[in-house]
Amino acid sequence: MIFVNACIREEDSRTLRIAKDILKNENIEEIDLNKMNLLPYTYSNNPVMHGIKDEFIDLSKKIANSDGLIIAAPFWDMSFPALLKVFLEKLSIVDVMFKDTGETCLGIAKCPFMFLITTRGMNIDDESPLEQATPYLKALCELWGIEKFDSISAYNLDYSSSSIVEEKIKNAIKEGKEKLDNLKK
Numbered sequence: 001m002i003f004v005n006a007c008i009r010e011e012d013s014r015t016l017r018i019a020k021d022i023l024k025n026e027n028i029e030e031i032d033l034n035k036m037n038l039l040p041y042t043y044s045n046n047p048v049m050h051g052i053k054d055e056f057i058d059l060s061k062k063i064a065n066s067d068g069l070i071i072a073a074p075f076w077d078m079s080f081p082a083l084l085k086v087f088l089e090k091l092s093i094v095d096v097m098f099k100d101t102g103e104t105c106l107g108i109a110k111c112p113f114m115f116l117i118t119t120r121g122m123n124i125d126d127e128s129p130l131e132q133a134t135p136y137l138k139a140l141c142e143l144w145g146i147e148k149f150d151s152i153s154a155y156n157l158d159y160s161s162s163s164i165v166e167e168k169i170k171n172a173i174k175e176g177k178e179k180l181d182n183l184k185k
């Protein structure tokens with residue numbers, strides 16, 4: 001499975017702590033976005049607009065053919081860090097993740113699931129309309145043809161005592177392992 005680490009805080013990231021524990025016995029390949037020097041596309045650096053080879057094509061194929069995509073990302077500005085959006089945009093390559101049928105786009109990725117691991121500072125639960133990370137990721141799964149999506153969160157972490165934070169983290173790890181096991185079935 002591919003593990004995309006979009007936890008920007010290098011030390012003390014609670015999201016990364018949860019992810020590392022959930023994944024400790026899993027066979028994963030980690031991609032650390034902090035180390036990738038990612039820049040958003042503009043006209044001048046977009047390969048599609050200039051008909052040149054896409055430098056992300058091999059990575060995109062690898063993820064499209066992987067047996068699962070796990071993303072750890074903190075909740076930022078009611079969604080996830082822009083760094084992750086930049087990365088996902090680079091992966092979203094025609095004839096790898098989806099094909100253009102002439103009438104619409106059809107997902108062709110073989111990857112069976114996407115799993116988001118996140119933590120939120122505010123008291124925003126998974127069903128809140130203020131939670132704008134998972135709606136986007138679910139839509140992207142639809143575009144790419146990834147059939148299953150699930151997520152695990154711990155929230156209100158910035159407004160809870162340290163003992164409650166620890167409890168929330170412990171619960172997220174336990175529930176996260178169960179959810180990942182279900183996704184793998």
Ligand SMILES: Cc1cc2nc3c(=O)[nH]c(=O)nc-3n(C[C@H](O)[C@H](O)[C@H](O)COP(=O)(O)O)c2cc1C
Nearest residue numbers: 009013014015016074075076077078119120121122
């Ligand atoms: C730049 C930035 C933006 C944030 N935006 C939000 C937000 O919109 N809503 C929220 O609930 N928490 C927000 N937070 C708080 C984080 O979601 C929270 O502290 C989270 O646990 C951080 O994860 P980490 O410990 O893995 O870094 C933000 C934090 C940062 C640094």
